[in-house]
Amino acid sequence: MRNIVIAGSGVLGTQIAFQAALHGYDVTVYDIDNDVLERGRATLIGLGEYYAKDMAATPGQIDATLERLTMTGNLGAALANADLLIESVPEILATKIAFYEKAAKVAPAKTIFATNSSTLLPSQMADATGRADKFLALHFANEIWKRNIAEVMGHAGTAQATFDAVTAFAGSIGMVTVPVHKERPGYIINSLMLPWVMAGLKLWADDVAGFKSIDKSWMVATGSNFAPFMLVDIGGMNTAYNMFSSLAEAYNDPLVAKAAQRIKTEFIDNGLLGAATGEGFYKYPNPEYLSPAFLS
Ligand code: NAD
Numbered sequence: 166m167r168n169i170v171i172a173g174s175g176v177l178g179t180q181i182a183f184q185a186a187l188h189g190y191d192v193t194v195y196d197i198d199n200d201v202l203e204r205g206r207a208t209l210i211g212l213g214e215y216y217a218k219d220m221a222a223t224p225g226q227i228d229a230t231l232e233r234l235t236m237t238g239n240l241g242a243a244l245a246n247a248d249l250l251i252e253s254v255p256e257i258l259a260t261k262i263a264f265y266e267k268a269a270k271v272a273p274a275k276t277i278f279a280t281n282s283s284t285l286l287p288s289q290m291a292d293a294t295g296r297a298d299k300f301l302a303l304h305f306a307n308e309i310w311k312r313n314i315a316e317v318m319g320h321a322g323t324a325q326a327t328f329d330a331v332t333a334f335a336g337s338i339g340m341v342t343v344p345v346h347k348e349r350p351g352y353i354i355n356s357l358m359l360p361w362v363m364a365g366l367k368l369w370a371d372d373v374a375g376f377k378s379i380d381k382s383w384m385v386a387t388g389s390n391f392a393p394f395m396l397v398d399i400g401g402m403n404t405a406y407n408m409f410s411s412l413a414e415a416y417n418d419p420l421v422a423k424a425a426q427r428i429k430t431e432f433i434d435n436g437l438l439g440a441a442t443g444e445g446f447y448k449y450p451n452p453e454y455l456s457p458a459f460l461s
Contacts, residue, residue, distance in 0.1 A: 166248040166334050167191060170276075172264060174205025174236065176401045176441055177281055178253035180309040183212045186233040187226065188338040193235045195243040202236045208441070209234060220310050241271040249334060251303060253281040256407040261285065262293045269295035277327055279303035283355055284408055286348045288320035298324040303331050304352050305340070307399050315340035316352040350415075358396070359412065363421055365393030366409065370424035376446050377453070385460055395454055398445035402432045405439075 167190065171182045174196040186192045194209075196202050209231065216222035222230075237243050244250060250272065254264050261280065268278065278300045280287060291297040301319040306312040315335035319328050328344070335342045345352050351359055365379045374382075380392030397405045406428045413422035432438070432445060439445035440452070453459050 166330065168193070168246050168248050169334075170195060170243050170247040170250045171253060172196075172240075172243075172250060172268070173253035173255070174202060174208070175253065175255075176404065176439075177305060177307065177309075178251075179205055179208040179212060180307070181251055181253060181281065181305055182234055183209055183216070183230060184309050185338050187216065187222070187230045189233070190338070191233050191235075193237060193243045193247075195237055195240055197238065199238060202238055206236055215308075216310055240267060244268060244272040244276060247272060247276045249331070250276055250278045251281055252278065256283060256285065256404055256411075258285055258289060261290055265290055265293035265295075269293065277330060279331055281305055283404070284350050284359075284411065286320065286350060287318065287323070288348060291320050291322060297322040299327050301327060301331060302352075303335060304354075306354060309340075313340050314354065315342045316345050316354065317342055318345035318348060318352055320348055359408075362393045362396055363409070363412065363418075363424075366397070366424035367418075367420040369394075370420050370427055377459075380454060381460060384454070392454065394446040395452070397428075398440045398447055398449075398452070401439040401441060402428055402445055403438060406433060 169185045169190045170193045171178045172195045174194050178194065182192045182194045194205060196205055213227040213231065216227060250268060252261065252264060254260055261282065265278065278294045278296060280290060280302050281304055282302060283304065287300060287302045291300050294300045301317065301323045304316040306314050317328060317332050317335065332342050343353060349356060368374050368379050369376050376394040380394050383389060383392045406425055409421055409425040413425055437444045440449045443449050447453055
């Protein structure tokens, strides 16, 4: 594999693109309009600072990474010589299917397609790819450079060669790879983590406690430096809204639905989209939960 295409220049798409380019791949990032691409380009440049701070990446490595990254709004041009397409468009089944139907028409037969979906199953999208045997899920975690896990999950029709090639690719960009043996919404990580975040959101939506009290309780009691609302901010409000709206439906849980609705009306509608844009539940770049006083 040489040429990697990332579809979607949002929170995760930019991180996957940067990580792959840092490891020497030629990466093309595709998104739907020029304004979004401009924002994506700025995010990529900003990611360099995190790699410098957290991973001791040198200015030379960061410059070389940015040189290997190309942005485009032309899907046909992006995919013309793609070995691997990693789709990281919004967590809405219809959006993903529409994207795959377009990509299937312009991608060469050799291109492997992988979805970074957090909660959907590859079998729900396989037909739209026109290459079910060359399609699977490759799921990354937010802050990919530090939380470098990659879950690889096929559907019943995924070829073993595809599974092996994608696992090898993920390893080559510094990921710890884990095979998931059968389809499971949420893979391993989100099967563990989402019920926990959902429990926090339900306490908040039901006015049992404020979000800071919920985060603080968890952190003090368990010694963890991670808490539910922090995670929602880092993942971004749009993703949280999409994900918890569909989980509310799946679990028929009115409190989860209420939490998703409050995320929309109190945050998204006011332009507060989470850590990446400066404010969600907390204000960034110096959120309160990083201060020792938060736990006192
Ligand atoms: P995001 O909203 O930050 O970014 C989505 C991007 O996709 C936007 O730039 C949007 O313009 C673009 N887009 C929309 N329609 C498109 C199309 N048809 N073609 C190309 N681009 C299109 O979302 P995100 O948080 O990066 O999530 C993307 C995917 O990654 C989702 O499936 C999500 O479940 C998954 N994921 C997210 C996280 C997280 O913590 N945010 C973690 C792991 C996986």
